[in-house]
Amino acid sequence: MLITNHVLSGALIGAAAENPAAALPLGAASHFALDALPHWGTWLSRSHFLRVAVADGLTGLAVMGAAAAVTPPARRAAVIAGMVGAAVPDLDKPTRIFFGFSPFPRRVDEFHSRIQDEAPGRFYSHELVAGALFAGGFAALTAAARLRARKRAADADAGAGEGASAETDVPPEISGRTGARVRAGLGARAKEAASLLAPLRQRL
Ligand SMILES: [Zn+2]
Structure with a gap:
């Protein structure tokens, strides 16, 4: 051949x-x-x-x-x-x-x-x-x-751009590592918001 x-x-x-x-x-x-x-x-x-x-x-x-x-x-x-x-x-x-x-x-x-x-x-x-x-x-x-x-x-x-994606409305149910990081980012943001609101709540 x-x-x-x-x-x-x-x-x-x-x-x-x-x-x-x-x-x-x-x-x-x-x-x-x-x-x-x-x-x-x-x-x-x-x-x-x-x-x-x-x-x-x-x-x-x-x-x-x-x-x-x-x-x-x-x-x-x-x-x-x-x-x-x-x-x-x-x-x-x-x-x-x-x-x-x-x-x-x-x-x-x-x-x-x-x-x-x-x-x-x-x-x-x-x-x-x-x-x-x-x-x-x-x-x-x-x-x-x-x-x-x-x-x-x-x-x-997409993985490299995750820092930014935590700021946007990516649904937290995304599976895998990306999802976990997004959820952690949202969790940290919620804590931040809570600590900002705490003094306000005490005053009320
Ligand atoms: Zn041959």
Whole structure:
């Protein structure tokens, strides 16, 4: 399968994973699972392979950068770990092209090439469809994560502005810490008022 699609599926896994330590091995496992599914491959010539591989490698790198950039900071490490895990098994492609060797044990390389279900003419029907699904899933999870991050930031802002909110008519039944602080503020204000009224009451 194209490295771009491995990167996209790794991004999706990272966006869904608990943390980076879970995303990394899940991403690597997804690589072999996807290579075992029907995908585009079997090139006409070495130059054809190189054309596809270079375009795919550069697209994959660009997708990595873009996915990391749009992910909120709290989720970014997991997304990067998922993408790296999913891309690493194909590291033997560039090292073979540039240095003529694979960094992996022979058993791994043999397994990796044995599981391939490749055929020509599957770019649109398989690769593009898979890529769109992974990208769509990643976009949905990332949009949700960004909304959560924005809400947390808004809640934190509201918490910081509490001193002022005690002066306004925020209902004291608001739950949680904010509510407790508002109630304490109102209590202090009531005591203040009572102490101001005390001399007046004595005179009456
Ligand atoms: Zn592979």
